Amino acid sequence: MKIAKVIVDIPLMQTDKAFSYLVPTDLENLVAIGMRVHVPFGKGNRLVQGIIIDFEDTKNLAEADKQMSLSVPMSKISENLKEIAEVLDLEPVLTEEQLWLADEMRHSVFSYKISCLKAMLPSLLNSSYDKLLTAANGDESYWSQLTENEKINVMKQVKSGEMTVTYIAKSKENKKVIKFLSVINREKLKNLEISKAAKKREECRQYLLELNGKISQKDFPFSREVMKYFIDNDFLEISEVETSRTQSVFDAIHFDEAKELNDEQMLAFQTIITSSEKPYLLEGITGSGKTEVYLQVIEHFLKKGKTAIMLVPEISLTPQITNRFIARFGEKVAIMHSGLSDGEKYDEWRKIRSGKARVVVGARSAIFAPMENIGVIIIDEEHETSYKQDSNPRYHARDLALLRAKFHDACLVLGSATPSLESRARAMRGVYQLLRLTKRANTSALLPEVKIVDMREQINDKSANFSTLLLDKMREKLEKHEQIILMLNRRGYSSFVMCRECGYVVECPNCDISLTLHMDTRTLNCHYCGHQEAIPQLCPNCQSRKIRYYGSGTQKIQEELAELLPEARVLRMDVDTTKTKNAHEKILNKFSSYEADILLGTQMIAKGLDFPNVTLVGVINADTGLNLPDFRASERSFQLLMQVAGRAGRADKKGEVLIQTFNPRHYAIQLAQEQDYEKFYEREMNFRRTLSYPPYYFTVQVLVSHKNKEVVVKKSYEIASLLRANLSEKAKILGPTARPIARTHNLYHYQILVKYRFEDDLEATLNQVLDLTQERENKDLRIMIDSEPQNFV
Numbered sequence: 001m002k003i004a005k006v007i008v009d010i011p012l013m014q015t016d017k018a019f020s021y022l023v024p025t026d027l028e029n030l031v032a033i034g035m036r037v038h039v040p041f042g043k044g045n046r047l048v049q050g051i052i053i054d055f056e057d058t059k060n061l062a063e064a065d066k067q068m069s070l071s072v073p074m075s076k077i078s079e080n081l082k083e084i085a086e087v088l089d090l091e092p093v094l095t096e097e098q099l100w101l102a103d104e105m106r107h108s109v110f111s112y113k114i115s116c117l118k119a120m121l122p123s124l125l126n127s128s129y130d131k132l133l134t135a136a137n138g139d140e141s142y143w144s145q146l147t148e149n150e151k152i153n154v155m156k157q158v159k160s161g162e163m164t165v166t167y168i169a170k171s172k173e174n175k176k177v178i179k180f181l182s183v184i185n186r187e188k189l190k191n192l193e194i195s196k197a198a199k200k201r202e203e204c205r206q207y208l209l210e211l212n213g214k215i216s217q218k219d220f221p222f223s224r225e226v227m228k229y230f231i232d233n234d235f236l237e238i239s240e241v242e243t244s245r246t247q248s249v250f251d252a253i254h255f256d257e258a259k260e261l262n263d264e265q266m267l268a269f270q271t272i273i274t275s276s277e278k279p280y281l282l283e284g285i286t287g288s289g290k291t292e293v294y295l296q297v298i299e300h301f302l303k304k305g306k307t308a309i310m311l312v313p314e315i316s317l318t319p320q321i322t323n324r325f326i327a328r329f330g331e332k333v334a335i336m337h338s339g340l341s342d343g344e345k346y347d348e349w350r351k352i353r354s355g356k357a358r359v360v361v362g363a364r365s366a367i368f369a370p371m372e373n374i375g376v377i378i379i380d381e382e383h384e385t386s387y388k389q390d391s392n393p394r395y396h397a398r399d400l401a402l403l404r405a406k407f408h409d410a411c412l413v414l415g416s417a418t419p420s421l422e423s424r425a426r427a428m429r430g431v432y433q434l435l436r437l438t439k440r441a442n443t444s445a446l447l448p449e450v451k452i453v454d455m456r457e458q459i460n461d462k463s464a465n466f467s468t469l470l471l472d473k474m475r476e477k478l479e480k481h482e483q484i485i486l487m488l489n490r491r492g493y494s495s496f497v498m499c500r501e502c503g504y505v506v507e508c509p510n511c512d513i514s515l516t517l518h519m520d521t522r523t524l525n526c527h528y529c530g531h532q533e534a535i536p537q538l539c540p541n542c543q544s545r546k547i548r549y550y551g552s553g554t555q556k557i558q559e560e561l562a563e564l565l566p567e568a569r570v571l572r573m574d575v576d577t578t579k580t581k582n583a584h585e586k587i588l589n590k591f592s593s594y595e596a597d598i599l600l601g602t603q604m605i606a607k608g609l610d611f612p613n614v615t616l617v618g619v620i621n622a623d624t625g626l627n628l629p630d631f632r633a634s635e636r637s638f639q640l641l642m643q644v645a646g647r648a649g650r651a652d653k654k655g656e657v658l659i660q661t662f663n664p665r666h667y668a669i670q671l672a673q674e675q676d677y678e679k680f681y682e683r684e685m686n687f688r689r690t691l692s693y694p695p696y697y698f699t700v701q702v703l704v705s706h707k708n709k710e711v712v713v714k715k716s717y718e719i720a721s722l723l724r725a726n727l728s729e730k731a732k733i734l735g736p737t738a739r740p741i742a743r744t745h746n747l748y749h750y751q752i753l754v755k756y757r758f759e760d761d762l763e764a765t766l767n768q769v770l771d772l773t774q775e776r777e778n779k780d781l782r783i784m785i786d787s788e789p790q791n792f793v
């Protein structure tokens with residue numbers, strides 16, 4: 001008798017409790033820890049998806065019987081256990097390390113184990129039975145995403161009351177599709193009576209009963225007739241699965257050889273490979289050859305038979321970076337980012353799980369890649385906030401990297417031109433080892449010359465967005481056939497629509513935020529809840545016709561450019577122009593092959609790009625972001641300016657950078673001009689010390705939401721008192737206050753910020769806060785706990 005401990009995935013019932021299930025005898029040899037199963041749950045015995053995290057020691061049950069004289073013996077209790085309905089995997093999808101990691105991370109992310117485990121799996125493996133049922137019950141949104149084949153599959157499974165392994169992948173034309181057979185009706189199959197004469201069928205039935213999951217059609221060991229018999233009788237079905245969808249990228253790229261490292265690079269390389277005792281902070285100016293160091297460190301560990309994880313921010317997961325890795329390591333590389341379809345993600349995941357991929361390059365979630373024998377984990381641009389997930393589980397990839405590096409005794413390298421204050425402070429205290437690259441690797445490339453343009457003195461009649469200085473510089477570069485990057489940290493045509501007569505601003509009906517105008521669709525959109533409406537002709541408030549557009553988005557700038565510099569060829573890159581697959585890549589390729597003079601974009605053009613012909617970078621409005629209600633506002637602005645400046649003059653032509661600002665004396669802007677990280681660090685640390693912010697203090701934020709404003713306020717005050725009562729006097733508790741955007745999706749949001757240094761009771765208290773939602777009167781209350789929050793707006 002085998003009893004499995006299963007944690008189940010039920011959205012409304014959040015618990016870390018594992019439930020015990022009997023393993024049916026015919027499945028006993030097929031189950032293992034880390035496999036997904038379907039189990040009956042609750043009064044209705046609804047089938048839900050779960051993960052086996054352990055087996056119960058049944059010997060101990062018998063022991064317990066002997067020792068305790070219970071009225072019902074423990075071993076008897078197991079007779080009342082429900083049975084596992086189905087095992088979904090042939091091999092565990094989660095490794096022992098991942099199960100351990102989920103236990104470790106659970107405490108710091110204030111989330112449930114199941115949500116941690118799900119974060120480690122590709123989404124195709126997470127689509128639960130629940131979701132399929134909803135689909136069958138007519139949930140349009142999910143249903144409409146399925147292809148016809150998928151719909152039929154779903155209906156069949158739901159009808160037969162059984163689930164089989166179906167990695168439904170959207171099939172695409174001209175991609176190879178493999179046919180799989182899977183058993184769909186195990187119960188009926190068991191009881192199937194087959195006449196003695198049909199020996200082959202009996203054999204096949206036994207085979208099918210043993211076959212858990214699927215087998216590719218060509219490996220099916222029986223004749224077509226036998227197969228047809230079982231298919232016709234609904235015991236077996238054919239499903240189609242695409243083969244690796246990410247294969248094609250490997251064909252186009254040329255092999256790249258390692259470069260001879262310069263002295264600074266060599267020192268960094270040698271230091272990193274000799275010890276895994278401490279994490280390294282590799283601080284190197286843009287273009288100093290950090291990536292080259294990463295590549296060679298990885299190569300070193302591959303030669304030793306180990307594997308590597310390389311994290312880059314989502315936004316810079318451009319073909320430029322990934323191609324460098326593929327060029328160096330070929331098919332050993334797996335790429336993981338949000339631009340891949342679910343099917344592609346699943347393919348990459350399989351490539352890693354099977355050990356075929358030895359290097360993973362990916363965004364935040366690639367930290368979960370099921371690699372074994374890891375030699376090195378690298379986090380490039382470690383200061384990027386995209387390494388923190390801002391929905392549950394709210395983990396920071398850096399923290400998980402530390403855990404995994406310990407587990408594997410692997411080296412951890414954090415790289416940046418402008419490290420986060422937290423990491424730099426750790427390096428100063430010796431927690432990390434600091435390594436520096438101070439020169440550009442390509443010796444002919446000099447650091448660009450940076451100028452600040454005081455926009456208060458640059459009144460230009462023709463344009464509020466372009467100073468005469470920037471326009472002149474752009475003309476000069478256009479004449480010399482050099483290229484220009486323009487950055488604007490905003491999206492949309494203009495920020496908002498306002499009535500000139502009465503000042504009315506069109507706002508989202510669900511969120512307290514003005515709607516953004518999108519000229520391509522001629523609509524007003526809410527960037528929070530997705531609400532969309534037509535641009536009003538008349539002011540909804542005073543019926544005036546004087547509706548005007550305000551602010552400047554990339555679309556508006558593009559139109560201005562067309563008027564100011566009609567001869568210039570402009571490419572725009574922002575959220576709107578990169579919606580379609582590979583749009584990102586296409587724009588960059590065009591720019592790189594000089595089909596355009598100007599690349600205009602949001603902050604997504606600041607990172608990782610390397611265009612030798614770019615000699616001018618213009619920052620249209622450096623102030624955006626400086627005045628946000630976020631203590632990291634200066635740090636972010638400084639990092640962004642340093643990064644975008646690094647795009648200029650990367651080869652032998654000298655680069656120039658113009659920063660347009662209304663705050664020319666702000667230290668973040670001045671020190672970005674001087675390109676002096678060291679001074680910025682000192683200045684910013686002073687500010688953080690004075691106001692007790694990280695890295696001097698830790699922070700944790702409690703977010704409270706409810707559809708009724710009075711309830712939110714009342715509950716937030718209760719929570720704040722609870723925190724004040726339980727934490728020491730040294731903890732600083734700010735709030736409750738309304739969030740900067742006080743209402744979204746028809747919910748009101750409040751926040752409480754706790755700043756602390758050492759608080760023994762913190763975790764217990766916060767768990768107590770979370771448990772408030774389990775109380776009946778609070779069932780519509782939403783509480784989220786965000787440890788070291790990165791986004792305050």
Ligand code: ADP
Nearest residue numbers: 259260261262286287288289290291292441442
């Ligand atoms: P970073 O990652 O610090 O921005 P990269 O690794 O991208 O820097 O290097 C910048 C440029 O210098 C790239 O074109 C790269 O090929 C080149 N480079 C890096 N290291 C060397 C080296 N040791 N010798 C010659 N060129 C190098």
Ligand code: ZN
Nearest residue numbers: 508511526529
């Ligand atoms: Zn909205």
Ligand code: ZN
Nearest residue numbers: 499502539542
């Ligand atoms: Zn009006």
